[in-house]
Amino acid sequence: MFITRRVEFSASHVCSRPELSAGENAAIYGPAANPHGHGHNYVLEVTLEGEPDPETGMVFDLKRLKDILNREVVEPMDHRFLNYEVPPFDRLVPTPENIAGEIWRRLRPQFPLEGPRLSNIRLYETDDLFVDYSGVEGSQ
């Protein structure tokens, strides 16, 4: 069975690389390269896969899941400027792909092998753009 918990956080970012000119960055990242930054209301959906515990009837304690998501993702990222305040985005371009990868790296150790499996994360940057990530094949 799959269970999914959704959380939101709001953050600003700039997508550009210091070694490129302003024109080159604009060509690659479009308006996201604006050096002053801009922001999004990110929506993160985290899906776990497992069987309901026969005693509790739950795949995973949703309150615990919410606490994990708040601690690992929302508190560090909410109302932050990702490039300046949230490593590794001081050196890694905070594209939605890279943010999803970083969220996966933060969440993966929270779900050890004996419990429900971290199945997928979906990160919406806007209603019209989202990234899905299920980890590197074979690394579970």
Place this chain on the structure above:
Amino acid sequence: MMRITRRYRFCASHRLNAAALTAAGNRELYGKCNNPHGHGHNYVLEVAVAGPINAQTGQILSLASLDGMIRARVLDSLDHKNLNEQVPAFAGGVPTTENLAGVIRRMIAAAWPTVFPDSPAALAGVRLLETKNNFFEIRS
């Protein structure tokens, strides 16, 4: 592998009427969609792309290039058009949303090698919403 999904919108009219059927047979099969004057929808198109993150750009592929390609090769041909009369792929065919999804899939596949000649990213799927209550998906 990571997957990024981009959502686009276009508005078009159509009429479902199969040449091989009688007028009564078409009315019975397609119901209101057979109205001789046609009718329209606000279609939502979701284009999913899968691939590794490019270590330099932090992206699976250039969103600006994807947006430009979808605009030029798909949306400009369909938006505010009469699908039966103005889209050559439907000359003699029935613009059901199943068929429209297939046409769009082929439009994207035809443009892909010239827009992304050396990219390891690949089209992962096309999902087309005719209304918010029905949608059609080709996974590839």
